[in-house]
Amino acid sequence: MFHWRAGILPGVSAAFTDGRAGNLALHVGDDPASVHRRREQLEHAMGIGAGTLRFMNQVHGTDVALMAAGSTVPVADAMVSRGVPLAVMVADCIPVILAGESAAGPVLAAVHAGRPGVAGGVIPAAVKDMAELGATGIRAWLGPSICGSCYEVPGALQDEVAAAVPATRSTTSWGTPGLDLPAGARSQLEEAGVAVEYSGPCTLENYSLFSYRRDRNTGRFAGVVWCHD
Template identity: 80%
Template sequence: MFHWRAEILPGVSAAFTDSGAGNLALHVGDDPRAVLRRREQLEAAAGIGPEGLRFMDQVHGTAVAVMERASAAPQADGMVSRGLPLAVMVADCIPVLLAGESADGPVLAAVHAGRPGVANGVIPSAVDSMRSLGASAIKAWLGPSICGNCYEVPAALRDEVAALVPATLSTTSWGTPALDLPAGARSQLERAGVDVEYAGQCTFETDSLYSYRRDRNTGRFAGLVWCHG
């Protein structure tokens, strides 16, 4: 069920699921009842309480929602909370999890960072939102995503994104234009003064992880960050 899981701060854990947890997305043609059942099983396996995970309606934008207990699922690509459990779903995009300390306790974030999100700055926006809640000593965990050796794009698109985020410039292992989104995300985090504690494997190259580029008709795995006793 868990591709990777760790306690990242005292009382705070993060994890990335694999295909063993099943598809966790409601928008890929799966039976909604089965998806909700898998989400409940994931929450139970993680020890997440009755408040449950918060999911987003991800749209490849830059909006970051600050979540309260009564908040509905936002149309956004980032969520920030004062300890509420957060989840992000992906199948090649980067699931970015962040955690920092504040006078009121942990501040958490989950970010969906695909090509548009990296190019347009959704990750720095999430860091800014965390700091607006008083977070300091923020750290980041980059989950599995397609790597710069595999993410082939047209040359014009590569140049367009690299003009905004130079670290994304890449070439595939077979010699064609590519984007290295994890390198771009890392560069943005470092520029924002955020240490990257973990970076996951390539989804395209790892059969136990969902990859849209590899399989097209596929599910979504999740990154999650939550507080516990």
């Protein structure tokens, strides 16, 4: 079920699912009852109550939602909470997990960082909101995403994104213009003073993970972060 899982702070864990967990998205034409059943199985594997994991309706924007227990599903591309378990779904974009400590306990974030989000600054926006909740010592974990050697884009689009985040400029393995979103994310996190503790493999190259570039009729895997005893 988990491609990667680790304790990231005392009493806090993060994980990235893989194909064994199945599709976790409701917007890809899958049977909703099956998706909800898989989400409950994920929550069980995490050791949290059914229905407590917070998801968001992701729109490739930069809005950050502050989540509490019982919060409704937000239209956003990042969520921040004081310990409420969070999930982000992807199939080539970067699932970014962030965690820091505060006087009131852990501050968590889950960020959907695709091309528009990286260019627009959704990651720095989430870090800023975490700091406003008193988080210090914020660290980041970047889940599997398409790599700069595989993410081909038109030259004009490469120039547009690289103008906002220079570290994203790359060349594919076959010599065409590309974008390295993980490199861009790392540069933004470094500028914000956030250490990157983990960066996952390429989704296009790893067949145990969903990849939209490999198959447009694909599911979504998740990055999750939660508190536990």
